[in-house]
Amino acid sequence: MAATSRTSLTTLSFLISLSTIPRTLTSPLIQELNQPPPPDFAAAVAANCARDPTLRYCNSTSSDLVNIYKSTVVARHLCAESGNPDCNLSFPAINLRSRPKIAPLYLSFAFFWSYCPSSVLAIDLANNSLRGAFPSSVLCCTQIRSLDLSHNALAGDVPFDLLASLANLSFLNLSYNDFSESREGSIGLFERFNSSSFIRSGLSPEDHRHEFEITATILLLMVVLATVVAVFGVIVWLLLRRPHQFTAAVLKKATDGFAEDNVVMNTEKEDVYLGKLRNGVQVEVHVQKWKDSMEIDREFGEEFRVLVQLRHKNLVKVIGWCERRELVAFVMEIAHVCSVEEWLKDSPPWKERLKVLMGVINGICYLEEQWPHVGYDLKTKSLLLTEDIEALISKFRVGNPDSESKKVHKLALLILELVANKRQQEAATEAGESGYIKWVKMHYPVHFKKVIDEKMKLTSCSLEQVKKITDIAFESISVPAEALPSMSQVSRRLRKTCAAGAVHSHHQALNYKHSRSGLHAERARHVER
Ligand SMILES: *[C@@H]1O[C@H](CO)[C@@H](O)[C@H](O)[C@H]1NC(C)=O
Ligand SMILES: *[C@@H]1O[C@H](CO)[C@@H](O)[C@H](O)[C@H]1NC(C)=O
Ligand SMILES: *[C@@H]1O[C@H](CO)[C@@H](O)[C@H](O)[C@H]1NC(C)=O
Ligand SMILES: *[C@@H]1O[C@H](CO)[C@@H](O)[C@H](O)[C@H]1NC(C)=O
Ligand SMILES: *[C@@H]1O[C@H](CO)[C@@H](O)[C@H](O)[C@H]1NC(C)=O
Ligand SMILES: *[C@@H]1O[C@H](CO)[C@@H](O)[C@H](O)[C@H]1NC(C)=O
Numbered sequence: 001m002a003a004t005s006r007t008s009l010t011t012l013s014f015l016i017s018l019s020t021i022p023r024t025l026t027s028p029l030i031q032e033l034n035q036p037p038p039p040d041f042a043a044a045v046a047a048n049c050a051r052d053p054t055l056r057y058c059n060s061t062s063s064d065l066v067n068i069y070k071s072t073v074v075a076r077h078l079c080a081e082s083g084n085p086d087c088n089l090s091f092p093a094i095n096l097r098s099r100p101k102i103a104p105l106y107l108s109f110a111f112f113w114s115y116c117p118s119s120v121l122a123i124d125l126a127n128n129s130l131r132g133a134f135p136s137s138v139l140c141c142t143q144i145r146s147l148d149l150s151h152n153a154l155a156g157d158v159p160f161d162l163l164a165s166l167a168n169l170s171f172l173n174l175s176y177n178d179f180s181e182s183r184e185g186s187i188g189l190f191e192r193f194n195s196s197s198f199i200r201s202g203l204s205p206e207d208h209r210h211e212f213e214i215t216a217t218i219l220l221l222m223v224v225l226a227t228v229v230a231v232f233g234v235i236v237w238l239l240l241r242r243p244h245q246f247t248a249a250v251l252k253k254a255t256d257g258f259a260e261d262n263v264v265m266n267t268e269k270e271d272v273y274l275g276k277l278r279n280g281v282q283v284e285v286h287v288q289k290w291k292d293s294m295e296i297d298r299e300f301g302e303e304f305r306v307l308v309q310l311r312h313k314n315l316v317k318v319i320g321w322c323e324r325r326e327l328v329a330f331v332m333e334i335a336h337v338c339s340v341e342e343w344l345k346d347s348p349p350w351k352e353r354l355k356v357l358m359g360v361i362n363g364i365c366y367l368e369e370q371w372p373h374v375g376y377d378l379k380t381k382s383l384l385l386t387e388d389i390e391a392l393i394s395k396f397r398v399g400n401p402d403s404e405s406k407k408v409h410k411l412a413l414l415i416l417e418l419v420a421n422k423r424q425q426e427a428a429t430e431a432g433e434s435g436y437i438k439w440v441k442m443h444y445p446v447h448f449k450k451v452i453d454e455k456m457k458l459t460s461c462s463l464e465q466v467k468k469i470t471d472i473a474f475e476s477i478s479v480p481a482e483a484l485p486s487m488s489q490v491s492r493r494l495r496k497t498c499a500a501g502a503v504h505s506h507h508q509a510l511n512y513k514h515s516r517s518g519l520h521a522e523r524a525r526h527v528e529r
Helices: 002-006 027-033 041-051 062-081 103-108 110-114 136-140 160-164 186-192 205-240 248-254 294-307 340-344 350-370 404-420 423-429 432-443 460-478 487-500 516-528
Strands: 093-095 122-124 146-148 153-156 171-173 263-266 270-276 282-288 318-323 328-333 336-339 374-376 383-386 391-393 396-398
Touching (some): 041 062, 103 110, 110 136, 136 160, 160 186, 248 328, 294 318, 294 396, 340 404, 350 383, 350 404, 404 432, 404 460, 404 487, 460 487
Parallel strands (some): 093 122
Antiparallel strands (some): 282 328, 318 328
8 A cells, every 4th residue: 555655754644624724735635634544654653763763753642643644744745845856765855935825735734843854954935925923833843954934924023032042043034024123032143144134024133233232332331430430439438438437336236235244434424345346356435425515526536536546555556436426435455454553553573663664655755756746644544554564555635735844744753653652542641643742752862762662672773773763753843844854855864764774584474463354343343432
């Protein structure tokens, strides 16, 4: 049987409802499509699939055998209609160019296209007056290299995505149709095929290309602009940033929400909290209580703008400040373990006192030379001490320094206090500073040993040094203000005298009984009083 022998072909087919087939259909094709598949068709399909499993119909179930059969019938006819040289061996091209009578019919065989023979490499449906939407079913032949749909009356959207997914498509002609302009996914195709593929097709690749170029240019410009803005922003930020200014929130976090437990001191003017910044630095946060006046606020910020710049081993490091409506505070690094006043209670040895004095003088010289407008306090209460017995000046005043004589006077008092270690007791019994000076003058220089703290256990050599230094201090509290030497002269003399005593020996680390927390506990007790 002829039908049986044909099933051995690799092309496909069967029964199609007559209603879908135009009457013009050539009778052999209609007749064949109306016949059932021959009995051995399933076996033939199986054999073909065993030989070449990539054939499209190899995937389908046996229930689709009828459609597979019909597709082989159409394939055989279409191969012949396309003028392929030997359809018994191969079916390389579907060529229905200028065949307006049969092209629409073959296009309508959905079962054929869904099992599109994988040997087909070219599809030409040009010049057929095809109407309606883009014939997407032809794109089931995903292996094709060439597709010509030119000179038709196709309309609507072109399935750009599907077309773009045809990896081997190297020729495309959509010219002379009425497709509608669409931007979605078109750019890729317009880059792959030049304008001669889209002549009067309704699509305008040149516009798109142009558009693409404009878009690219705009994007490039925006990138350049964004970069310029970013660089400018960074520069402005660098210029305007305020690394030393804290927000209330940051300080709140640093002090656990200004927790009671972190209070180290309450005074009339400020509450002092222990805190820890995000970078791990231990700080004291001094919250100011006079935050009602805007004028003071302004001065406050200006003052700390200066103080954060002070950098010396013997000055407390001011880290920053906060001046907000809700919080006015400044922040200092904690490098100290106690105040000089507290330290003196343990009657430290002379060479340690000398080191503290040297440190204070070094701090003073730095301030005098580089920050003449910054005033400082030399009370033993406000001088702090690090673990290595390095003195830290901790109280400053910007813009209103003491007079030379007052500064010298303060330094003299500090020296006398370091030497005598008596101020506490004296201040308690007599009228503070003047009482203290009176007491010194009573004994010095005649009974000068009474002025010197006997707990220091001085050698004759160091006693000599103590005396020389005390002389300088005593002179400063004895002569009238106008006869006083300048601060720099005094410091120079003191430095010379101190150096003569050669404090080169390594200093023991401060063996102070208060640990840091002990110190704060002590301060807290002061607060309670
Ligand atoms: C067969 O079907 C599977 C899954 O449905 C698919 O991954 C595979 O590509 C198909 N093979 C062919 C030759 O169509
Ligand atoms: C193709 O096969 C058919 C039947 O098997 C045969 O009649 C025909 O001559 C063959 N054509 C060619 C070109 O070999
Ligand atoms: C289109 O087909 C007609 C016949 O249907 C033919 O005369 C004409 O030359 C063809 N044009 C092209 C461009 O193939
Ligand atoms: C494209 O062609 C190559 C080589 O001709 C072939 O191996 C590949 O399977 C083809 N791709 C598709 C999607 O048909
Ligand atoms: C378009 O590409 C084809 C090859 O695909 C080439 O022959 C033709 O000259 C090109 N036309 C233009 C206008 O670039
Ligand atoms: C597409 O077809 C038109 C009209 O036949 C022709 O002018 C054009 O060159 C063709 N494009 C390509 C890429 O062959």
